[in-house]
Amino acid sequence: MFDISNISIEKISESKITQTDFDNLTFGRVFSDHMFVADYKDGEWTSPRIVPYQKLAISPANATLHYAQSIFEGLKAYKDQNGNALIFRPEANWARMNESAKRMCMPEIPEEIFMHGLEELIKLDKNWIPNQPGYSLYIRPFMFATDEYVGIRPSDTYKFIIFTCPVSKYYAKPVRVKVETKFTRAFAGGTGYAKAAGNYGAALYPARQAQNMGYDQLIWTDGLSHSKIEESGTMNVMFIINDTLITAPTDTGTILKGITRDSVLTLARDKGLKVEERSLTVEELYQALENGTLKEAFGTGTAATIANIELINLRDKDYTLPTPTDSYFSKQVYKTLDQIKTGQIPDKFDWIKTI
Ligand code: COI
Numbered sequence: 193m194f195d196i197s198n199i200s201i202e203k204i205s206e207s208k209i210t211q212t213d214f215d216n217l218t219f220g221r222v223f224s225d226h227m228f229v230a231d232y233k234d235g236e237w238t239s240p241r242i243v244p245y246q247k248l249a250i251s252p253a254n255a256t257l258h259y260a261q262s263i264f265e266g267l268k269a270y271k272d273q274n275g276n277a278l279i280f281r282p283e284a285n286w287a288r289m290n291e292s293a294k295r296m297c298m299p300e301i302p303e304e305i306f307m308h309g310l311e312e313l314i315k316l317d318k319n320w321i322p323n324q325p326g327y328s329l330y331i332r333p334f335m336f337a338t339d340e341y342v343g344i345r346p347s348d349t350y351k352f353i354i355f356t357c358p359v360s361k362y363y364a365k366p367v368r369v370k371v372e373t374k375f376t377r378a379f380a381g382g383t384g385y386a387k388a389a390g391n392y393g394a395a396l397y398p399a400r401q402a403q404n405m406g407y408d409q410l411i412w413t414d415g416l417s418h419s420k421i422e423e424s425g426t427m428n429v430m431f432i433i434n435d436t437l438i439t440a441p442t443d444t445g446t447i448l449k450g451i452t453r454d455s456v457l458t459l460a461r462d463k464g465l466k467v468e469e470r471s472l473t474v475e476e477l478y479q480a481l482e483n484g485t486l487k488e489a490f491g492t493g494t495a496a497t498i499a500n501i502e503l504i505n506l507r508d509k510d511y512t513l514p515t516p517t518d519s520y521f522s523k524q525v526y527k528t529l530d531q532i533k534t535g536q537i538p539d540k541f542d543w544i545k546t547i
Contacts, residue, residue, distance in 0.1 A: 196240060196302075196304045196305060196308045197308065199228075199240045199241055199242065199308065199309070199312060200240075200241045200242070201241070201242045201312065201316065202241070202242065202243045202244065203225075203226070203244070203316070204225040204226060204244040204245075205244075207225050208225060209224075209225065209319060209320060212320075212358070214322050214323075214324070214327075214358060215324070217322065217327065217358055217359055217360045218360070219330070219357075219359045219360065219361070219362045219495065220330070220357055220359065221357070222357055222358055222359075223245050223355055223356070223357055224245065224317040224320040224329070224355070224356040224357065224358065225244060225245060225316070225317055225320070226242050226243065226244055226245055226313060226316050226317055226355075227242070227243060227244075227245045227246075227313070227353055227354060227355040227356075228240070228241070228242050228309035228310070228312065228313045228353065228354040228355075229241055229242075229243060229351065229352070229353050230301075230305055230309065230351070230352045231338075231349070231350070231351055231352075232299050232349055232350040232351070232352070233348070233349045237299070237301070237302065237305055237352070240305055240308075240309055242309075242312055242313060242316060245355055248351075250338075251340040253340045253341060253342050254337070254338060254339075254340060255337040255338070255339045255340075255341055255347045256336040256337045256338070256347075258342060259337075259344060260388070260389055260390040260393070261296055261297070261298060261336065261337035261346065261347055261350075262296075262334065262335070262336040262337070262388065262389035262390070263289065263292040263293060263296055263298065263334065263335055263336075263386065263387055263388050263389065264289075264332060264333065264334035264335075264387055264389065265285045265288065265289045265331075265332070265333040265334070265387060266285075266330065266331070266332060266493075266494040266495055267279065267280060267281065267282055267285045267330075267331045267333075267451070267494055268280055268328040268329060268330055268331060268494055268533070269314055269321050269328065269329040269331060269356075269547075270321065270328050270329075270533045270534045270535075271321045271323060271534065272534055272535030272536075272546075273534075273535065273536075276535070276546050276547065277314050277315070277318045277321055277329075277546070277547040278533060278534065278535055278544045278545070278546055278547070279310065279311075279314060279331070279544070279545040279547065280451075280532075280533050280543060280544065281451050281455070281543045282306075282307065282310055282545050283303075283307075283545075284451045284454070285306075285333065285451065286301070286303055286306040286307065288387065288449060288451070289301060289306070289333060289335070289387070291385070291386065291449075292386040292387045292388055293335065295383055295385070295386040295388070296383070296386060296388055297346040298335060298337070298346070298347075298350060299350060301335065301352055305352070306333065309352075309354055310331065310333070310354055311545075311547055313354055313356065314329075314331075314356070314547050315547055317329075317356055318547070320356060320358050321358070322358045322359075322360075324360075325530075326360065326361055326530070327358065327359065327360050328358075328359060328533075329356050329357070329358055329359070330356065330357045330358075330359040330494070330495065331354060331355075331356050332354065332355055332356070332357065333352070333353070333354040334352075334353055334354075335350055335351065335352045335353075336350065336351060336389075337349070337350055338350055338351050359495075361497070362426065362493075362495040362496045362497075362499070363408070363496055363499045365502075366499070366500040366501060366502035366515075366516075367408040367409055367491065367499050367500070367501055367502065368406065368407045368408050368501075368502060368503040368505075369407055369408065369409050369410065369411050369424060369429075369501055369503070369504055369505070370402040370405070370407040370409075370410055370411070370504075370505040370506075371410075371411045371413065371421070371474060371477070371504065371505065371506045371507075372398055372402070372410040372411065372412055372413060372418075373413050373418040373474065374398075374418070375397075375398035375410075376412075376415035376418075377391065377394070377395055377412040377415070377422065377423075377425075377446070378391070378412070378415060378422070378445075378446035378447075379415040379416070379446065380416075380444055380445045380446060381445065382445070382446070384444075384445060384446035384447065384448070385442065385445050385446065385447060385448060385449060387448060392425075395410075395412075395425050398410060399425050402505075405505075407503075407505060409424050409425045409426060409491075410424065410425055411423070411424050411429055411504070412424070412425070413474060414444075414446065414471070415446070418474070419473055419474050419475070420440070420471040420472065420473055420474065421440060421471070421472045421473070421474060421477060422440050422444075422446055422447055423440060423447050423448060423450075424491050426491070426493055426495065426496055427450070427452075427491030427492055427493030427495075427496040427499060428440070428447065428448065428450040428452070428453040428491065428492050428493065429489065429490070429491050429492075429501075430453075430456065430488075430489070430490055430491075430492060431472060431477065431480070431486060431488070431489050432486070432487040432488040432489075432521060433472075433476070433480045433485050433486055433487065434485050434487070435465075435466060435487075436465075436466040436467070436468055437457075437460050437465050437466065437467045437468070437521065438467075438468045438470065438472045439453065439457070439467075439468075439469055439472075440469070440470075440471060440472065441469045441470055441471065442469075444471075450492055450493060450494075451494065452492040452493050452494055452496075452497065452498075452529075453492045453493075455492075455529060455541075455543065456492050456498070456525050456529070457469070458541060459525050459528055459529065460521070460525065463521075463524075463525075465521060474506070477504075477506060478506055478507060481504060481506060481511040486511075486513065487520075488500075488513070488516065488520055488521060488522050489501040489504060489513055490522040497526065497529070497530075498522050498525060498526040498529070500516050500522055501513060502515070532544065
């Protein structure tokens with residue numbers, strides 16, 4: 193076992209930061225100077241290190257490329273008024289990553305490797321955290337199999353890497369979604385709750401069909417009956433019908449346990465809003481759209497933050513939702529979350545790790 197407090201750090205010879213246009217960031221295309229790497233072999237994690245962000249050499253027989261033993265996370269860092277880096281709920285991401293690892297037959301990552309690697313990386317690349325309101329440093333931890341072997345079995349070796357990207361909003365404007373009742377994202381007993389790369393790959397084709405029709409994303413329904421609303425391709429989804437916030441429960445094993453989802457539900461309950469974590473049926477959503485009782489619909493996710501839904505296609509009909517005003521819950525909760533993440537109001541739920 194290594195000493196995690198003594199990881200090796202190789203700094204980049206010349207930072208790329210001066211060549212970066214922070215006013216024109218697109219999500220996921222700009223990468224900060226360094227990355228954290230650790231290798232798993234002979235039953236343990238070894239060689240934790242920070243190195244310049246760089247390409248990896250991969251064997252054509254790399255197990256991940258063939259059988260998708262690959263999982264990832266997404267979290268964000270912000271700056272407070274004093275220039276401290278604030279990371280939002282990293283322990284929750286570490287815990288979820290290990291749930292995904294277990295499901296994908298991959299080794300768990302010890303907390304000290306995840307946390308210490310993350311902290312050292314953010315310390316080193318703190319200047320990459322954008323200052324503009326609504327912008328942040330997106331952090332992408334991921335793990336993948338590295339065995340050079342074409343037979344089917346869990347890999348014996350893995351790489352865990354964390355890199356970061358300064359980002360603006362994932363969705364620049366409110367989204368248009370289509371309720372999907374033909375294709376399936378997840379079944380009970382499958383990998384739907386895991387943040388497994390394959391879940392995203394399998395969703396691309398149905399999402400592309402909807403995008404070709406002018407929608408941004410799908411809202412998935414359950415695989416068995418297509419009668420219950422589940423989640424969207426890039427975020428969990430929430431609806432306010434009359435005065436109640438409704439979102440799909442996570443105990444079905446088919447829904448990603450979103451950390452933004454959990455944060456929004458916590459804040460909603462804290463504000464006294466009625467919350468129901470239950471399956472909303474497609475029929476209920478249809479009725480609410482037809483009779484005007486659907487007050488708000490929005491997605492929640494690390495990348496998406498709170499993404500208002502402006503249009504829902506259901507049963508071949510487009511329903512346009514009212515434009516949210518400042519009195520809408522989605523606007524208020526976005527603001528509260530942003531104030532917590534940037535240290536402007538007290539962190540009463542203990543969500544922030546200050547670096
Ligand atoms: C995230 O929100 O962090 C995700 O992983 C979703 C992906 C669309 C970027």
